[in-house]
Amino acid sequence: MAPMDSIISITGLSKSFGRRKALNNINLDIKKGEFVAVFGPNGAGKTTLLKIMSTIINPSRGSVLVNGIDAKKHPEKIRGMIGAISHETYLYDELTARENLVFFARMYGIENNNIDERVDSMLKSVNLLQRSDERAGSFSRGMKQRLSIARALLHQPEILFMDEPYTGLDQHAAANFERVLMSTGDSDVTRIMITHNIERAFELCDRMLIMDRGEIRFDKLKTEIESVDEFKEQYLSIVEKDTDAEGISNV
Known part of the structure; x- marks a missing residue:
C-alpha cells in the first residue's frame, strides 16, 4: 500500500x-x-x-x-x-499551433464546448497566441518546445x-522554457x-x-x-x- x-x-x-x-x-x-x-x-x-x-x-x-x-x-x-515533455515535441509540423492543440484536446477528451477557451488560454500562457495560425513546422526549436508544454498541460494533468x-535549446530558450514551465503549472502538479x-x-x-x-x-x-x-x-x-x-x- x-x-x-x-x-x-x-x-x-x-x-x-x-x-x-x-x-x-x-x-x-x-x-x-x-x-x-x-x-x-x-x-x-x-x-x-x-x-x-x-x-x-x-x-x-x-x-x-x-x-x-x-x-x-x-x-x-x-x-x-499525465502529461509528457521531451526532446521530441510530438507536434504535427503541417498543422498550425492552434490546430495541434485542438487535435490533442480531442484526444484528451476535453469537451467540445471547452476546447476553444482552453486552447486560447494555453497559447496565451506560452506566449504563442499571436502566432496561433502559423504552422508548427515554421517555429524555432524554442517555440516548438513552448507549444509542446502547452500540449502537455492542455488537459490539466x-x-x-x-x-x-x-535538448536543442540555447541559453535564452532554456530560460524561457523554465519560465513557462513554472508559470503554467499548478502547485499541485x-x-x-x-x-x-x-x-x-x-x-x-x-x-x-x-x-x-x-x-x-x-x-x-x-x-x-x-x-x-x-x-x-x-x-x-x-x-x-x-x-x-x-x-x-x-x-
Whole structure:
C-alpha cells in the first residue's frame, strides 16, 4: 500500500530486455506536488523508469501505483492524469499551433464546448497566441518546445514527465522554457524530470535522484544538499569515471 501522501509509489520494480537488466529492484515514493530531478549516465535506466511510470512499457517485476491505481492493470485510467515533455515535441509540423492543440484536446477528451477557451488560454500562457495560425513546422526549436508544454498541460494533468527537455535549446530558450514551465503549472502538479543539466535542475527541483546501472544510488531533498557543487561531487563519486563526460552538464 502506498503512503497516504504519495501520488506515485513504486515497489520492487525491475525491467529486463533480454539478458540486459535495465532496472533492478527500484523502490520509490513521490509525493503530490514534488518536483523531482533524476540524473545518471546514459544507460542508467532513467528513461525506462519514466516509460514504466507513464504506462508506455510494463515492468518485468514489481508494481507502480499512481493515485492508488495499478499502472499495469489499469493503464488507461492513468494516461489521462499525465502529461509528457521531451526532446521530441510530438507536434504535427503541417498543422498550425492552434490546430495541434485542438487535435490533442480531442484526444484528451476535453469537451467540445471547452476546447476553444482552453486552447486560447494555453497559447496565451506560452506566449504563442499571436502566432496561433502559423504552422508548427515554421517555429524555432524554442517555440516548438513552448507549444509542446502547452500540449502537455492542455488537459490539466496531475503529473508531468519530462525527459531531457533542454535538448536543442540555447541559453535564452532554456530560460524561457523554465519560465513557462513554472508559470503554467499548478502547485499541485507533480513534476519528474530526467536531465543531465545539473545547474538548471538544481534551481527548479525539490528533490534530487541519481541512478546508475538500473538502481537509485542517491535520493535527497534539495534542502539536505549544501550546494550544487556538493551534489556534483556526490554524482562523480557514484558514477564511474568513464561515464562522467556524458553524465553531467553545466549548460
